Amino acid sequence: MFKKYLLVGLSLTMLALGGCQATQSSQPTHENAPIIANKKQVKKTTAILAEKAFKSGDNAYLEVNHNKSTLDVRQWQTERIKYGALDDLNRTTTNTAFLSKETLGRSNTRHRQTWQPTGWHNQPVMIDSQRVFPESRGHLIAYAISFNFNRDGVFQKGELGSSNNPKNLATQTVFSNQRTMQIFEDQVRQALTQNKKVIYQVTTVFRGDELMPHGYWVQAISTDKKLNFNAYVWNVQPKMQFDYATGRGHYDGSMAVVDQYAGNPYQN
Structure with missing residues (x-):
């Protein structure tokens, strides 16, 4: 028995x-599995970054984790964008993409952006006798490296899912968008043109219930590990101060940012 x-x-x-x-x-x-391997770690790092404060004269970005990505290349096999859901305040969160040469395109093909992300005002300001619009609708995953995806992030030839996508647009200063973010987006773009495959992640960093992000946490790694960076991009603008609770800004001639972009000299 x-x-x-x-x-x-x-x-x-x-x-x-x-x-x-x-x-x-x-x-x-x-294709459908969670893309962020360690959500607790992402939340923890985001909270730490949110408490950091930019001081006039600081560099335009900080290195995170000794500039080494924490992304796991083993999670990815095909082109995909995981658009993070908007939070309770309608703010962007974390977007993660697996990119290849097939996802490259030209920025001059995009349609007009009409979505107004949280904190969006973009009121003109007079700087050095010039009328300046200091804010832009910043793409988390840059438009020119995210072609052929539909609005759900599924790879689909001919689709322009990152265009005017609420989950991929946040209120960003023109300087942060066109200067500092370019440092990292150019690295990703160059790797893609060399036929590398890249995992690229961008997290908007908000403080409390504020509507304009204080910065953008960006990290990327190629499957051959030769591209590898991890940084926090300050959402700041020379000669401008912003109320991040509302997104409104005003002129401040004493506000300085060290421009670390190697391209053409910055002009307001």
């Missing part, structure tokens, strides 16, 4: 194990 129960027990155990294996194999594929 004991042997009979033992055999029955072993049979049930094997069925249970078989069921576990079947359940694992029926899990969503990488």
